[in-house]
Amino acid sequence: MTETVTTRYDHLATRFAEKARAVSAIVEPVADLDAAFAYCVDLCGRQGACRITVSGCDESLSPPADSLCDHKHDKIVAAPGLAPDQFAALAARCTDQGMACLRSGMRAHLAGVDIGFTLAEMGIAETGTLVINCPDEDLRLATMLSEYHVCVLRRSTIVEDAFAAEGQLLKYMRKTPDYTAFITGASRTADIERVLALGVHGPLELHILLLED
Template identity: 80%
Template sequence: MSENNTPQSDHLADRFTEKARAVSAIVEPVVDLDQAMAYCLDLCGRRGACRIKISGCDEALSQPADTLCDLKQEKIVAAPGLTQDQFASLAARCREQGMTCIRSGMREHLSGVDIGFTVADFGIAETGTLVINCPDEELRLATMLSEYHVCVLRRSTIVEDAFAADRHLLKFMRKTPDYTAFITGASRTADIERVLALGVHGPLELHILLLED
């Protein structure tokens, strides 16, 4: 047990992990943000580049339209919620591995973003839910449009249930306009025959990195 952990915090982390994994999230421990960044880049390196092809691209097109249909070749990591220093560190690591790291302009990458790298404000143990206050559109898009979402969650910020989250949410709502995302597991949907599909309306995988603090 880490010296910063208590039996209560361990209980909350264990319960959060159990509930998150039950809804297809991948949960791993990390000791610091550097290890979280390394995990993110390793995941990106092991996956093929996200490539979304626009409808009609197989037809005879004008040069401008044909250019729009070109499939992206590079891998893109979006990390709009990091501090300036944190982003600079991640961007440098991405360049070393031939990847592109962005913190703005999500709408300009319609051909796909491989990984959204974010830091949660807190987690809810009862449901394995991440809570991210994201009034900025770039952060919202990073959590919704990336092929894989990697989110860092500090163990000390996990609360028991939604009632215990009340004080955090009240703080968020004092700022307007506001937007707070509750994320539980990977994106999922089902058809009328209840056939489950992952990643249709959002990230295919959700990776939660529990940070010791």
Template identity: 55%
Template sequence: MNLSILWERSYAVSDTSSTALFTHKAELVSTIVHPAKRLDDALAYALSACVEKEACPMLISGCEAELSPPAEALCETKRGKIIAAPDLDATLREGFAEQCDQAGIRLIHEGLRDHLGGIDIGITWANWGIAETGTLVIDSTREEIRLASMISEIHVVLLPVDRIVGGADEIADALETAMRDPYNYTAFITGASRTADIERVLALGVHGPLELHVLLLGDD
């Protein structure tokens, strides 16, 4: 799907009940949901989240823990704060890069494979939100988008409120159309990466992001 259309439109406030339901369901699985009137507000939010976050959030739970030498080496490759925004419009990216730079943060939009040790924040668009489950639907066919949502410690998602539907069945036709392409990689993302594999105790941030933030564009 061509996301550039989404950049230029004004974000009409849409069905408030599905927005409220989306927010409620997303928050149930520890997604952090915030309204953002304009795209600028959303990017400013992402930037301040990056400024405020610790360089390595592993610290909270044991960056001090020693690892095996190869794993330790990979962790060492992560130096300085990085925001990746692979599907941010080029003109917008320039302005944002400047703001990031002033804050001592590097903004990248490609080459995420060089940062597999981890990046601080990944910003991506969502194609849809599904209210019933608080789910984001993200066309991740481009590898950079896939990686931005996988290797980031905080994943920030931009979701126009008028893209929120009630249930997944409402977008079945659109999904099917996308899947008719020769290749496609679509992700449903609901909350941060999680596990309960040790004593059924919930822990966030196993292989994917430790936090998921959603910015509802066009929501007052």
């Protein structure tokens, strides 16, 4: 890798991090995927378990109604987009800490997923945006339903702007049916009396791990 290319990668990574942090994303460098797995498990360990329950569950209910009140107690990390060997490495770390690790079946865990762990296809420096090609439903749900989204982005895949991403995006769109997510910052809305709220329509926090490659 020439000095010119290295300098350009550094420039794009710096700009991406600045823009991502401006919209409340947490950006950290990692040396390799194993360090990213360690970061993910440590983050999950520091948070309380995500739980969602139905209103009225404290009342005396019929068995069918009571079943709606079932909710999880264990911490869950969902990583449906990983290769088998990558998933095995993350799952081993989760097991050591008493956490569950999912690769599929996200619909069965809608009562709460603590961490969604994903790998981005590319990043857009101009806006601090992650681009994740996710035609698989489990991968989409991992980015939407988790309390915290941890995404690994290789520095070499950061492009200047959306125009520079056009060629790769066209390749995705030709493989129909397709779904590509553009994620900029944590989930946010201000549609109720213009008061900004985070985590209403998606993850409360977005952690972006910039991977050296």
